[in-house]
Amino acid sequence: MAILLAGQAVHLRPIVMKNKPEEMLALSPKGTVPVLVLADTLNAEATQYQVIDESLDIMLWALRRNDPNDLLYSSRGDALDEILQVIEHNDQQFKPDLERYKDAKRYHHQDLEACRLKCEPFVQDLEQRLTKHRFLMGDKASLLDYALLPFIRQFSKVNRQLYLNGPYTHLQAWLNLHLQSRLFSKAMFKHPLWLDTQQDIVFGESY
Known part of the structure; x- marks a missing residue:
């Protein structure tokens, strides 16, 4: 969604985690998604790549290049x-707690x-923020x-x-507003798997 809002065109290679391409593991051995690979587009034979394999870092990369909606406030x-x-609080505390909650539900x-x-x-805490304004940081959406x-969406589904x-x-x-948006539909569209087609999908130019 950040890539779409930043208007940053990337070549998308959808995968399933049960079948990780060797090309992905060679670039990012930790084996998680997403993985953003930045290469010298002016040099077709470039062997030096910058790899960004954390979701937040990819969002920041996109929005620091172009942030027309001022998501960075x-x-x-x-x-x-x-x-x-x-x-960071979400990643360090809420996310592990949420995983335990999901497991407790799944395995009774x-x-x-x-x-x-x-x-x-x-x-x-998020509920309290939203009593003051429409979005978490103010009257317009932010990073x-x-x-x-994604985490609040998961929380809403457990029970x-x-x-x-x-x-x-x-x-x-707040959640319904996002889930019913055209932006969410565009971001969640299921593209053919790259290992099946060997074709990149140009993604993020516009929504």
């Missing part, structure tokens, strides 16, 4: 620091409710909204009924 000097702090663990409660402080969207009946009215409206 550049007009607020301290905004990016705050955005990155919340994302006895500590399901305890796992859900571990997730609550972070979710409630923070798009960085956290759907409890989520819908829970004290998340602002978060529900």
Whole structure:
């Protein structure tokens, strides 16, 4: 979604994690996605590549090249620091708690409710933010909204009924706004797998 909003054209190679291409593992041995490979486009025989294989770093790469919607909130000097702090909290604490919550639901663990409660402080913090303005940082979307969207979407699905009946009215409206957007549909479109077609897909020029 950040690549689309930044208007950065990339060659997309969709894969499934059960069948990782050798080309991907050679460039990024950790074997996770996404992987962005930057090469010297003026030199077809270039052997030097820059590899960015963290989602947040790819988002920052795209938005620092072009940020027409000011997702980095550049007009607020301290905004990016705050955005990155919340994302770090998500990555270091909420994400592991969410994985345990998902596993407890999937494997019918006895500590399901305890796992859900571990997730609550972070979710409630986002709810409180959204009582003040439409998006997490203000009245317009920011990098923070798009960085956290996948995790809140996952949280909403673990116990759907409890989520819908829970004290998340602002978060529900925020999530629905994103999920019903044309941008989300464009980003989530399922392209043919690269290993099947051996054809790159030009992605990100516009949405």
